Amino acid sequence: MMRNSTQQPLTLNETSSFIDTTIGLDEFTYGNYSDNGDDEPPVDGWPYFDIYVPSYWAVILSIVVLGIAGNILLCIMMSDAKLNFLSYSVFLKWLAVSDSLLLGTRFIIETERVFSLRSVTVINEALCKILTTFRIFVMILSPWLVAGLALDRYVCVCWPLKRDVLCTRMKARIVCSVMLGMSTVFMIPIYTELHLVEGHCIPTQEVYYYFIFIRLLLMSGLPCLFILVLNILIIIQLKRSHAFRKTFTRSGNDAGSHPQTNATRPLVLICIMAFATLMPTAVLDAYINALIVLDIDENALILSLKIWPLFLIVYLLNFGQNFYILIGSSSNYRNIIKRSLVCCRFKQNKERRNTTMNYILPASPSDI
Known part of the structure; x- marks a missing residue:
């Protein structure tokens, strides 16, 4: 439940759910604002809604399943002979792996x-360190891979002679x-x-502020700015x-059908959508973080944490x-992708027929 207005501001030693919220700050700051271990009501009974319900979990499950399936298909598509030799296929394959993780x-x-399960990070200190840092690691890597893709497209479009x-x-x-x-x-x-301190994965105060620096600058600020400017x-x-x-063609459609333009536009759209989903x-x-550090408006902080899951859905x-x-x-x-899937199905059918024929064909005289 929420803290009431008479409680003291959250201290670093009380923050114990860094890996529990959306982008990863809970274990440092967010956890006890949403659950302080008692049955006290929220501040003045407000806000009245709770987003952490099974239906919210179902939405997350749908995004994860469709996302991982799409990333697998993306790797298959980028392995096609027409795309595999291109530089951007490397970025998209790396992105598919990083995003799936x-x-x-x-x-x-x-x-x-959602189901109030015990976090695996509190089993022992090794898991606390490894799993927490790994989750932050993939959060840094993915936006910068998109920035690398944007840089690749920028060179192709703006410096075609050096492509x-x-x-x-x-x-x-x-x-x-x-x-x-x-x-x-x-x-x-x-x-x-x-x-690992008393069943919580706890950082030092210096690392807490270091993480805030990484979260705001390296996970979103710089890569988003880089992506925006390049696009x-x-x-x-x-x-x-x-x-x-267009000045040298009779129809504007001819100009729009230029192969380089057609290849670049979907990739630019990927970068733009990455910016749109990361920024909120x-x-x-x-x-x-400003509300926590300055300790100026606890009601605003509680409301922000309550609507955080909606922003997580956009983020994912x-x-x-x-x-x-x-x-x-x-x-x-x-x-x-149609051709790639047909080829995969053809290979599977061919292997199945070969296996069947091995059972059906009679043994040769040398085998008798």
Whole structure:
């Protein structure tokens, strides 16, 4: 239940659910605002609603199942011969893996929350350190992989003469590896300063503020700004190219059917949707942290934490939408995934027929 207005502000030693809420701050700050272990009513009986119900869990389950299924299909589609040699296929495959891991860990957290299950992070200190840092790790990695994809498209569109040199699979792997290493380095202070204390995964005060810095700057602020700026530049360049080609064609449709434009637009849409789904939680997160640090309005803080699950749903959409954006915005991708699935089915049927024939064919004289 909520704290009443006579209780003291939340202290760091009381914060025990860092991995329980939406983006990960609960274990540091949010947990005891939503559950302080007593039966006292909310502040003045307000707010009156509770979002953590089985129907909310069902929505999360649907997003996770559809998202992971879409990410698997995205990997299959990007393995097609027409796409596998392209640099952006590397970013999308890495994103599919990272996003699936994040969706899986998020689903476990929300299941523990809704059904009041014991968190696996409090079993021992090793799990406290490893699972908590891993969940933060994938939260940092995914937005930066989208930023890498936006950079790849920016080079292809705005520096077309350098595309063959800079936009290669090897360069894409290097960029993804650098982001992986960067995310790992940022996790070292959190890993070393997390401890299991009285059944709670507790950080030091310095690490708490360090995490706030990472959450607001590295998980949302910088990558979202990077994605926004690059996509604005890409869209401007695409419009200029469209206008330039239109002057040499009789029909505007001819200009819009340029292969490079058609290939880039769905990828730009992925980046734009990533920005749109990451920003709401970033803004609310900044607001919540300001209320906690300044301790200025407990009612506003309680309401913000109560509506947090709605923002979580929007946030999770980012990690399961890429495949559906591609097939929804381009017939080329739809044809590729159809062909890939048909090939997989044909191979399975062929293997099944070969296995059946091995049982049906009579033994050769040499086998008798």
